[in-house]
Amino acid sequence: MDNQVKDSELSLKLFVVLTRALQAVEKQSVKDIKSHGVNLTEFSVLELLFHKGEQPIQKIGEKVLLASSSITYVVDKLEEKSFIRRRACPSDRRVTYAGLTEKGQQFMEDIFPKHQEAMRMIMGGLSIDEKQTMIELLKKLGYHAQAL
Numbered sequence: 449m450d451n452q453v454k455d456s457e458l459s460l461k462l463f464v465v466l467t468r469a470l471q472a473v474e475k476q477s478v479k480d481i482k483s484h485g486v487n488l489t490e491f492s493v494l495e496l497l498f499h500k501g502e503q504p505i506q507k508i509g510e511k512v513l514l515a516s517s518s519i520t521y522v523v524d525k526l527e528e529k530s531f532i533r534r535r536a537c538p539s540d541r542r543v544t545y546a547g548l549t550e551k552g553q554q555f556m557e558d559i560f561p562k563h564q565e566a567m568r569m570i571m572g573g574l575s576i577d578e579k580q581t582m583i584e585l586l587k588k589l590g591y592h593a594q595a596l
Contacts, residue, residue, distance in 0.1 A: 477567065480566035490526055491563075492512040494555070497548045526546075531548065532552050
């Protein structure tokens with residue numbers, strides 16, 4: 449078998465293995481997040497605000513990979529749960545900020561360490577060194593694919 453054929457076969461196999469691994473990891477991650485009473489999208493927004501502080505709503509969608517129409521719905525739901533609050537930008541009426549309320553901050557302080565531990569368990573099939581290697585290789589793969 450020549451190298452080009454072998455490379456093509458390995459590329460296809462890598463895609464299948466990578467996809468299945470991502471699905472398995474994502475399934476366990478979503479299961480953990482749902483156990484805290486929020487969905488993946490809500491958690492993503494809460495996590496962003498928890499770690500980065502108040503953000504313009506328009507930028508939240510970009511950072512958590514959501515369409516602008518969806519982000520408004522998610523922000524509305526989180527506001528109904530009293531986890532976040534909106535604040536108009538005093539210098540630009542087109543901009544509205546979202547930030548955690550005290551309840552939202554407390555919620556994330558309570559659940560984030562549990563989620564972090566769940567992620568450690570989910571990724572427990574790899575050693576620390578293997579995780580570092582995977583991070584480097586997946587970044588390399590991702591940057592290459594983006595550049596095509």
